[in-house]
Every structure is written in structure tokens, then in C-alpha cells.
Amino acid sequence: MAVLLRLPPLGCPLRSSMHCTRRMAENPHSNKPSSSVASFSATTNAAAPETSNRKLPILLFDIMSTVVRDPFYDDVPAFFGMSMEELIESKNPTAWIDFERGIINEAELGRKFFKDERPFDLEGLKDCMRKGYSFLEGVEELLYGLRQKNYEMHAFTNYPNWYQIIEDKLKISRYLSWTFCSCTNGKRKPDTGFYLDAVEHLKVDPSNCIFIDDSAINVNAAIAVGMIGLQFKNANTLLKDLSLMGIHISTD
Template sequence: MNLDASLRMSMKELLDCKHPTAWIEFEKGLIDEVELERIFFKDGRKFDLEGLKSCVRDGYSYIEGVEELLSTLKDNGYEMHAFTNYPIWYRMIEEKLKLSSYLSWTFCSCILGKRKPDPLIYEEVLKHLDIEPQNCVFIDDTMKNVEAAKEAGINGIQFKNADSLQQDLSLLGVSFPSINTQKQEHKI
């Protein structure tokens, strides 16, 4: 995803002139798109919000092997949930990729009002799922989020690619037979 190109500036320029908390507030659902557009830049300049949304939408696709891995996990009875810092724009991603075919969009920051790696959100996830932390697997591409999950007692895996994820899950006892009719107790 090339957000800096859609805004016609380098990432350094963007970081220097964007509002310090607007995006985080948007991710937490504290402000809506109208307010995001109004305060996105510290100096109040206008920008192409629809172009930014298109850039976000166009920037998402399945990473090689991930859709097959999700399908196998679902077919083998594993319960999976999105645990994401996405703003309400997660709906655009859902519309494009149909992730709900494999998982529930249960833990979105824009709905919960909290973001990873806040320790409270991990506690909330465990309470909602009514599961012991050692029976839960958290997968994220950002190590600080994985470390926060581990601090909560949750098995954490840093995502690199589908093959390494399958290997890491196997080490945790997640099975990958083609069909398993028994419901597994792990939640991902």
C-alpha cells in the first residue's frame, strides 16, 4: 500500500505534517471520516479522502498461501477472529477479500475503542472468548503486538509468510489434516 504516493508526499513529509493523533482516534472509532478529513493535517489542508480510501482498498490482497491456510484451519474446526487496529475501513477489506468466510471480525479497534498493544485489549479478548490464554494463539506481523500477547499468557507468533506460519502453528500443536470432524479447542 503506497499511502504516501496517494497523498503526493514522502512518508517523512506525511509524518511531519499529519495530526499527531487523528489516525489513532479514527482507528479507535473516536472520530468518523468527516472529522478525520477535517483534522488529518495539522495545518487543516484538504486532501483526497476518497483517493486515500481507494489506495487502502487497492492495497489489500491475500498473501500467497494465506487463503488456503485459513480455509484448512476453518475446515478443521479452528475458531478464528480478526484482532485488528483497523478503522471502520475494515469493511472495505471485508468487501474485497470476504475474510468473514474464514473468521469473525470480532476484535476491531474501531468497535472496541482500544488498540494493540494495549494490555487491556488482550484481557478483553480472553474474557470475551472465555478461554485460558494458553489455549489461544495470537498472530501478528508486528513484534510489539506479539510480545504484548505473550505478556498476557497467549501463544504469540510473528507472521512472516504462510509456510512459516503453518510450521509455527504445528509446533503449538495445531493440526493440518485435510478433514477433521472433531472441533479443536484452540482459538486463533
């Protein structure tokens, strides 16, 4: 029978895009098999029995469109009374990215969000997004199952300090720590440095990290630094991918 090491309980959050071009440039829901399965097989024998000396892998989760529904694609255009195409054409292409990296603050975002710097209801936008945040179907049950098995889990996300709004609503820190956020690191996926910073912080070999993200670009960047990468499509597919690695959990 497999023996699982028990890790110390995770703490609460350690630290305190609206960028549509990625979603338009790639299809995160393609039917291609997850590119990480072969990568994992090359480094770990999932069929081999676990021993007391075997360390459980650390799971790094993207948040938006992997754990949490992203309000940007439907709710935000409706808030502004625009189509998605009109919003993309009107907004400053770098303002949200700079906000995610912590280069500008919330007030500066309010001024620079649109190319023409038109005023808008920033608090109303935040409330719109707050209402739109929810767990993707089946994901909270999956996280709960992993937590019950004592897997160490961290957020690895491109997001501004508004991640605190998500935490206030969904209490994601019950399952994982908000350890790696672009707004505190100053780097964004797929910047290689962001991944290497995570490995250095965790003090583990990259091959002991499983990175999960809906973006194929971000997954490939994780694989390039030696992590195991899984492209998220839905909770059921992720369960199957994890089971191929010997990670079996119940979501009942």
C-alpha cells in the first residue's frame, strides 16, 4: 500500500489579464493531450510504490480560468456597455499588465485603463469583478481532495493585488497559499525568471513541481525550466492527468 508523507499544514496567504490577446491567440481548451504526461514519465515512475523517503510533489496553480472564473471576458465588456472587440480596441494595452506587475497602483490604473484616459467608475468595475469570481466547476472539490491528501499547493498567478478580492469572496487560502503573485514578484508568466524564483523560494528541484495552467504558453515555459506542466481544460481532465501520475483523490 502506498505511504504518503504528511506535510505541515499550509499557512494563510504569504503576501499582500485583463489582457485578452493571450486568450485570442491560443485555445486553452484544445483536445491535445497534456504536454506534461511524457515529461512526468521521464522523471518519475508513477507505478512504483511510494516509500517514506519519497517526497510528495508540490502543485502550483494558475488562478484565473484554472481555479476561478475570469469575469473579464463576459462581465467586464457588459459593465462598460461594449463588445469585447470594442473594449480591446479602447483599453490601454499595457495598463493592466503594469497593474499585474505592481508597476502602477489602483489609482493609476483608473487613469490609464483606457487609451484616451476617459474617467469611469473604478469601484463599480471592482464590484463587477467581485460578483463574477466563482470557482470553476469541480475545481474546489479537487482542491479539497488534494488538501486532504496533504499536498502542498501554491497560487502561481499573473494578477494584481485584487487577488485579495478573490480571497475575501472564495477563501482560496483554505486550500493553497497565495505565494507567487505577479504583483508582489514583479514578473509575469511566461517570464522564465518568475518560475525560477518560485523554485528558489520552495527550495526544491523543478521536477518536484507540478504546474497547472490553462495557457499552453505558460505550461511550456514551466516545462522548459524542468517543471512538470499540465494544461488545464476542466476539472475532470485534470483529475485524469493527475491519476496518471499516481495522484489519486476523491471529489465525492
